[in-house]
Amino acid sequence: GAVVSQHPSRVICKSGTSVKIECRSLDFQATTMFWYRQFPKQSLMLMATSNEGSKATYEQGVEKDKFLINHASLTLSTLTVTSAHPEDSSFYICSAEIPTGFRTDTQYFGPGTRLTVL
C-alpha cells in the first residue's frame, strides 16, 4: 500500500508553546489530506480536510485558529497546534487520499504523533 509518514512520532512540550506536526505522502501525490485526533480509548475524530493550495475545511467544533493547517505541496501537509494546553494532549493522525486511477480511491494513514503538553 501507499506510504504516509509523520514527524515527529512523539513530542512533549510546555503549556503555551506551539507544536508543528508534518505529514508526508512518500510515494504518491496527495491533493487531499486529512487530520484526525484520538484520545485514549476513543475512536478517531476527523478534525479537518486539507486541500493542496487552498484553505483547510474544519469540522464543527474544531478551532481553526488553534489548529493551523498548511498544505503547500502535493506531498506535505502540516498541523500546528498553537498555544498548546494539557487538554490538547492526544494522538494526532493524518491520512492522504489516493487519487482516482492510482490503485484505489481510499485513504492511507500515517503512524500518528503522540503529543503531550505539560
Next chain:
Amino acid sequence: DAKTTQPTSMDCAEGRAANLPCNHSTISGNEYVYWYRQIHSQGPQYIIHGLKNNETNEMASLIITEDRKSSTLILPHATLRDTAVYYCIVTVGNQFYFGTGTSLTVIP
C-alpha cells in the same frame, strides 16, 4: 457522525475465521463501505472496501448484503497479529467518520 454500528468486542480462536459484522442501515446508493483496523498506538491500516459486490483481497473478504444495510468482514484464518480494533466506515463524500469499532482479540 458515524453511520455504522458494530459490536464492541469479539474473540476468535487462532486459525479460525473471524467474522466481524457492521450495520449501516442508512447507507445511500453511492456510498462505499470501508474497513480499517488499528493496532494499539498505530495509524489505521486499510483492509478492504466495496460498493455492493462482495470483495476479496489478500487480507480479507467483504460480504455486503443485497440491500446494503449491513456487511461482514471475514478474516479467513485469524492470527495473533490480527488482534486490533476494526472500523467499518461508510463514506460521506471523501471524509471518514469513525465509529467505535470492534475490538477483536485472537486467542491462542
